[in-house]
Amino acid sequence: xxxxxxxxxxxxxxxxxxxxxxxxxxxxxxxxxxxxxxxxxxxxxxxxxxxxxxxxxxxxxxxxxxxxxxxxxxxxxxxxxxxxxxxxxxxxxxxxxxxxxxxxxxxxxxxxxxxxxxxxxxxxxxxxxxxxxxxxxxxxxxxxxxxxxxxxxxxxxxxxxxxxxxxxxxxxxxxxxxxxxxxxxxxxxxxxxxxxxxxxxxxxxxxxxxxxxxxxxxxxxxxxxxxxxxxxxxxxxxxxxxxxxxxxxxxxxxxxxxxxxxxxxxxxxxxxxxxxxxxxxxxxxxxxxxxxxxxxxxxxxxxxxxxxxxxxxxxxxxxxxxxxxxxxxxxxxxxxxxxxxxx
Amino acid sequence: xxxxxxxxxxxxxxxxxxxxxxxxxxxxxxxxxxxxxxxxxxxxxxxxxxxxxxxxxxxxxxxxxxxxxxxxxxxxxxxxxxxxxxxxxxxxxxxxxxxxxxxxxxxxxxxxxxxxxxxxxxxxxxxxxxxxxxxxxxxxxxxxxxxxxxxxxxxxxxxxxxxxxxxxxxxxxxxxxxxxxxxxxxxxxxxxxxxxxxxxxxxxxxxxxxxxxxxxxxxxxxxxxxxxxxxxxxxxxxxxxxxxxxxxxxxxxxxxxxxxxxxxxxxxxxxxxxxxxxxxxxxxxxxxxxxxxxxxxxxxxxxxxxxxxxxxxxxxxxxxxxxxxxxxxxxxxxxxxxxxxxx
DNA sequence: ATCGATAACGCAAACGATTGCATTGAAAAA
DNA sequence: TTTTTCAATGCAATCGTTTGCGTTATCGAT
Numbered sequence: 190x191x192x193x194x195x196x197x198x199x200x201x202x203x204x205x206x207x208x209x210x211x212x213x214x215x216x217x218x219x220x221x222x223x224x225x226x227x228x229x230x231x232x233x234x235x236x237x238x239x240x241x242x243x244x245x246x247x248x249x250x251x252x253x254x255x256x257x258x259x260x261x262x263x264x265x266x267x268x269x270x271x272x273x274x275x276x277x278x279x280x281x282x283x284x285x286x287x288x289x290x291x292x293x294x295x296x297x298x299x300x301x302x303x304x305x306x307x308x309x310x311x312x313x314x315x316x317x318x319x320x321x322x323x324x325x326x327x328x329x330x331x332x333x334x335x336x337x338x339x340x341x342x343x344x345x346x347x348x349x350x351x352x353x354x355x356x357x358x359x360x361x362x363x364x365x366x367x368x369x370x371x372x373x374x375x376x377x378x379x380x381x382x383x384x385x386x387x388x389x390x391x392x393x394x395x396x397x398x399x400x401x402x403x404x405x406x407x408x409x410x411x412x413x414x415x416x417x418x419x420x421x422x423x424x425x426x427x428x429x430x431x432x433x434x435x436x437x438x439x440x441x442x443x444x445x446x447x448x449x450x451x452x453x454x455x456x457x458x459x460x461x462x463x464x465x466x467x468x469x470x471x472x473x474x475x476x477x478x479x480x481x482x483x484x485x486x487x488x489x490x491x492x493x494x495x496x497x498x499x500x501x502x503x504x505x506x507x508x509x510x511x512x513x514x515x516x517x518x519x520x521x522x523x524x525x526x527x528x529x530x531x532x
Numbered sequence: 533x534x535x536x537x538x539x540x541x542x543x544x545x546x547x548x549x550x551x552x553x554x555x556x557x558x559x560x561x562x563x564x565x566x567x568x569x570x571x572x573x574x575x576x577x578x579x580x581x582x583x584x585x586x587x588x589x590x591x592x593x594x595x596x597x598x599x600x601x602x603x604x605x606x607x608x609x610x611x612x613x614x615x616x617x618x619x620x621x622x623x624x625x626x627x628x629x630x631x632x633x634x635x636x637x638x639x640x641x642x643x644x645x646x647x648x649x650x651x652x653x654x655x656x657x658x659x660x661x662x663x664x665x666x667x668x669x670x671x672x673x674x675x676x677x678x679x680x681x682x683x684x685x686x687x688x689x690x691x692x693x694x695x696x697x698x699x700x701x702x703x704x705x706x707x708x709x710x711x712x713x714x715x716x717x718x719x720x721x722x723x724x725x726x727x728x729x730x731x732x733x734x735x736x737x738x739x740x741x742x743x744x745x746x747x748x749x750x751x752x753x754x755x756x757x758x759x760x761x762x763x764x765x766x767x768x769x770x771x772x773x774x775x776x777x778x779x780x781x782x783x784x785x786x787x788x789x790x791x792x793x794x795x796x797x798x799x800x801x802x803x804x805x806x807x808x809x810x811x812x813x814x815x816x817x818x819x820x821x822x823x824x825x826x827x828x829x830x831x832x833x834x835x836x837x838x839x840x841x842x843x844x845x846x847x848x849x850x851x852x853x854x855x856x857x858x859x860x861x862x863x864x865x866x867x868x869x870x871x872x873x874x875x
Numbered sequence: 876a877t878c879g880a881t882a883a884c885g886c887a888a889a890c891g892a893t894t895g896c897a898t899t900g901a902a903a904a905a
Numbered sequence: 906t907t908t909t910t911c912a913a914t915g916c917a918a919t920c921g922t923t924t925g926c927g928t929t930a931t932c933g934a935t
Contacts, residue, residue: 194649196921197921198921203839204884206884207885208921208922209885210885213884213923216923220883221883222884225883239648239923240649241922242646243650243920244922244923245923246586247922248889248921248923249922249923250890252586254629259617262614263615268606271605271904272606272632284629285629285630286597286628288628289614302587307585307586307588307597311916312925340925359817402643415899415909444820451820454822461906473606474820477787477790477817478823539891541892549882550914551891552892552894553913555890555894557895559893563912563914564914565914568914586890587918588892588893589891589922591892591893593920691882702912720882736930
């Protein structure tokens with residue numbers, strides 16, 4: 190037994206034919222006799238031949254691999270997106286290589302670099318919180334390199350993106366809180382440089398206005414990190430400092446919602462009686478905590494699948510990027526649980 | 533501007549030298565004049581030259597890429613392992629390609645296949661729940677192919693593995709429950725074909741015996757899926773069916789622990805007064821739920837880092853696999869929270 | 876017997892980088 | 906001047922596969 194994998198040449202030698210014949214026989218090209226095809230396939234089977242994907246990549250200048258760049262896998266939402274991506278990619282014969290940036294711009298840029306030198310066929314990107322300048326993406330886009338952004342999408346020309354309707358999700362959540370009789374609703378927002386954060390603020394504001402309530406900027410508070418710990422501290426402070434005690438919290442993120450919940454409990458407030466709470470993303474733990482947390486669910490897996498389908502269509506030229514004018518927007522769903530129901 | 537990346541040949545043409553000279557100049561080989569080196573590097577910079585990793589892989593029969601095979605990224609524990617893996621891999625100049633098996637053996641095998649044809653340098657594996665036969669790994673091991681197993685490790689010869697001390701973790705958890713005065717402790721175990729599940733059962737039993745308590749097989753119940761939903765149903769049933777009502781649950785998994793908690797609450801039992809609960813893995817939500825969940829924390833990131841270091845040492849022949857006799861075992865830590873403290 | 880057609884296959888270049896082994900030219904030694 | 910020496914560079918093969926363009930051999934037609 191040889192070391193390493195059998196190659197086309199091994200088959201060729203065994204059968205005393207040329208490598209080209211083997212190559213063609215394996216792919217059922219015309220101009221090769223049935224007899225030869227049979228023998229070649231037989232020997233290929235015997236030697237457990239597997240085509241060398243690297244050699245193929247070099248020859249075709251294609252790797253059949255797509256690169257995925259996300260902030261962090263520990264985020265439930267992103268892990269569901271990954272599943273959607275893998276599902277579609279594998280079914281269409283592509284590999285996935287994944288890196289997390291840990292919210293660092295430097296990691297984002299170096300990942301792009303190494304993936305490019307690995308001849309990646311296209312990118313699926315949700316950029317880091319640090320990313321405010323998009324030159325490194327624009328350059329690639331201008332070269333016609335296939336990129337699809339998801340969830341965190343940039344506002345630059347020619348960028349193709351898949352996102353959820355953050356505006357509507359936030360609107361629904363806030364509207365729901367109002368319908369439950371809550372009046373002084375704080376919005377714990379995400380980092381303001383992310384468009385999704387700004388869209389959610391817009392949705393929150395619209396819902397207030399629609400219901401004839403005032404928008405008070407003091408009731409919109411940024412939670413840049415987004416952990417429960419951070420929001421717990423912020424909420425505790427808010428409960429003391431705000432002139433009128435808030436009676437509801439709509440958080441841009443479930444962890445932040447939990448932090449608010451813990452802070453309220455610690456302050457002796459009952460949920461949902463005294464304070465209503467709604468989160469965003471529908472993490473697994475929403476149903477595990479007490480009271481269960483209402484949340485806006487984002488179709489993560491679907492988003493990953495959709496983004497991948499578009500990317501692969503672009504790679505395979507089945508799709509003209511110019512034909513896509515606006516972002517693809519997926520619907521959210523408000524899941525009402527105990528934390529926000531008191532009527 | 534040319535389409536695509538600049539190659540060594542482009543630099544060579546621009547400077548009227550041969551490709552070999554460029555290659556050597558870029559790597560500061562001796563025998564190239566400083567003048568030439570300077571010019572080559574200058575042009576390389578100007579053309580934004582990046583070595584083609586695919587060509588390099590083909591030439592060296594090495595891809596500087598390792599393949600990671602895990603059951604699911606949504607599991608908090610695995611997502612922390614991934615971070616540890618990436619950290620070490622990138623710092624040592626390797627890429628990571630990741631696939632999740634979704635607990636399916638067929639996916640596990642096909643992933644291995646495609647990664648092999650991508651000339652992966654080695655594998656990091658935590659196998660699926662369906663995997664009971666390890667031939668597909670044994671074959672590779674016998675060929676000397678570098679593989680390191682983590683967390684879920686097989687009991688086959690020559691397999692190198694990194695795991696936590698599941699026995700001691702379970703022992704500590706159970707011992708703690710006993711010390712809090714709980715006497716009828718149920719163990720909600722993981723799938724019995726996984727060694728980690730069996731080790732945790734052993735630890736549970738040893739702790740009971742050490743404290744002079746009886747091991748009752750009826751109090752060891754398998755939760756094959758491991759979701760909160762499943763364990764909630766199982767626990768509800770147990771609370772009714774067992775002759776002596778359990779006063780504590782030690783679950784092999786935090787989600788199962790939460791399920792037990794919800795079932796107990798639904799049955800009108802107070803936690804920790806009536807029932808004590810301890811989980812395993814220390815998911816993020818442990819501190820978010822009420823009461824907070826005691827849990828055995830596994831050093832996921834450390835495990836990923838350690839496994840990767842060993843794998844890369846094997847790949848780079850810095851380490852003789854024969855020199856590793858037993859598994860590398862990392863310590864767990866029992867984090868005591870409210871769900872199990874009543875004294 | 877000669878020619879053309881056709882089936883079946885081989886040659887060699889190409890993808891991009893590396894590397895052992897020449898080759899070149901000029902300065903130093905004879 | 907001739908030979909030696911060495912620095913600086915080029916040639917060509919290699920990794921595994923694909924593919925355009927030959928090259929054979931065989932057979933029927935003329």
